[in-house]
Amino acid sequence: MTTLTIPDHLLALDARDPLAHKRGAFHLPRGVVYLDGNSLGALPRGVPERLARAAQTEWGEALIRSWTAGADAGQDWMALPDRVAAKIARLIGARPHEVAVGDSTSVNTFKVLVAALGVAQPGRRVILTDADNFPTDLYVAQGLNALLGGTLELRRVPADDIEAHLTEDVAALLLTQVDYRTGRKLDLEAITAQARAQGIVTVWDLAHSAGAFPVDLSGAGADFAVGCGYKFLNGGPGAPAFLYAAERHHAAAPVAISGWMGHADPFEMARDFTPAPGARRFVAGTPMVLSLSALDEALDVFADVDLDALRAKSLSLTDTFIDLMEPLAARFPLTLVTPREHARRGSQVSYRHPQAREVMTDLIQAGIIGDYRTPDILRFGFTPLYHSHADVWQAARGVQAVLEARA
Ligand SMILES: Cc1ncc(COP(=O)(O)O)c(C=O)c1O
Ligand SMILES: Nc1c(O)cccc1C(=O)C[C@H](N)C(=O)O
Missing domain, CATH: 3.90.1150.10 (Aspartate Aminotransferase, domain 1)
Incomplete structure (x- = not known):
């Protein structure tokens, strides 16, 4: 150059x-001038060493003991999703117990849509979304509708017309705050307030927001959200994603993928699902330790x-x-x-x-x-x-x- x-x-x-x-x-x-951190964030320098430690020391030497080693100090692998959740929480205006980390944004979108429909006003079946929303958001909503026998209506309207379509028949609003093509940012606070006034549950995709600018989900009164770990959070290719569930919904929102790692006591090996406190209930299976380690390290760059x-x-x-x-x-x-x-x-x-x-x-x-x-x-x-x-x-x-x- x-x-x-x-x-x-x-x-x-x-x-x-x-x-x-x-x-x-x-x-x-x-x-290289790298202008694609909104698709795959650059490599934080601390990550290779952290990955080497996770592989060689924690996995290689300590083996299965790492699941519980350091548990008293919250340093065990088991609590890794919760430690990462706490770091993401600060960036999106959430409290740590309102964030769960793991799986992909697509899978988390499924989880929060089911949760949102579960706490929506009885009788409402419409999911309102931006016609140009990122494909995975549309596909996941379509797949959920098929699973429910086509009993939902996926109402797609241009983003500029969303506010006019916040009507009393809408159960949930599924929006991406920043459009992946145009970079247009929606007014999350205003739209959330208008939706709530109509009794609509909000689900925000923060894929292009988290780590790019401050988001205040609690302040806005948002209900649910999802986002990627590999874009502005720099967690690496295929990094675990996050979801947000406002505390007021924890008791009533259904857990679509009620796996053992979201159980209140996984090693009790109980026959029935008792959800863990807070958003941890949405962590379905075994935490992806290597990729969570990379994301955990990457998030430290944001600490100050x-x-x-x-x-x-x-x-x-x-x-x-x-x-x-x-x-x-x-x-x-x-x-x-x-x-x-x-x-x-x-x-x-x-x-x-x-x-x-x-x-x-x-x-x-x-x-x-x-x-x-x-x-x-x-x-x-x-x-x-x-x-x-x-x-x-x-x-x-x-x-x-x-x-x-x-x-
Ligand atoms: C708005 C939005 N949602 C979701 C995703 C991706 O979801 P996943 O992590 O499941 O690939 C992307 C980018 O890939 C995106 O831009
Ligand atoms: N997630 C991606 C992937 O696995 C491969 C290539 C690109 C991506 C992306 O993140 C695309 C991105 N969400 C977009 O805004 O276009």
Whole structure:
């Protein structure tokens, strides 16, 4: 990649960036500007050593004793999902016992949809969702409906029309806060309040929110949520996902996958399911110790991070990219699809381009790793923990070079 003269005002922003030191906590390959942390977060430097310890010492040496070793101090493998849950809880405005960690976001979406329908107003059968929601959310709702003999109605409307469709026949609202294609951010607080006023149970997919900016599920009065461990939380490929269940629902919400690890006392080996206290009841099977260890270590990078500073930096990075791309959008067939209003923007910037797939292939070849999403979206994700404004400059110059070469 060519060395470029970075404008002074961007260097000045980097010089006073309170999160600049966090970049050192990540392994970032040379010659690459990595703008896909909203699909797979970069590797935190502490993770390889932690994985080696989990494999060689905890598994290799201590063997099965690791399930209970250090239990008095809460350091046993058995409690690992709960320790990780507590770290995620701070990022999403939850209390530790309202978060369960394990399985994939897809499986957790199934669990919380069943839970949501179980506490919904009697007689209501409609699940309301964004017509362009991420496919897995739609597929899981479709699969659940098939399981229930087609007794539900999956009502899909454009995200902009959701508020007009919060009617008294809706049981549950299933929404992704930040759209994976456009980066549009929904007003979680306002929509949750309107839904609750109609007696609708809310289920939020925080895949592109958790770790990107502060979320306040408790403050908003949200009912249920899910999210990924491998995006902005940097837990690694296939990292365990999380789910959130507000405390007020713990007693009544059904546990769809009532496995032994969600039992109040797994080794009692009782014949009937007695749920563990809190959201732990949603941890169905044996915790994925190796991947939980990676996620646990990755979350430590957030320990001293001020989430408002994280949001401020994310907006500064995406503002900078939009500004730098503006002259290119005037010369080339690029259309910004991400909202300019801060309140409506996640931590990514997307453009339509008629040859988006080919342009992204060229960009990746040039070391600018973003994403292509059907049908014509160029997607650039910004991670405030490890990006600088200088990276943003390099990315925009890389886009310019690719577009000029193709013209
Ligand atoms: C909004 C959203 N939900 C869910 C998922 C993924 O779910 P899973 O972890 O089950 O692959 C993604 C990304 O893959 C996503 O963007
Ligand atoms: N989860 C993914 C995977 O297993 C392979 C490739 C990409 C992904 C993704 O995360 C896609 C992502 N949710 C998106 O927003 O497009």
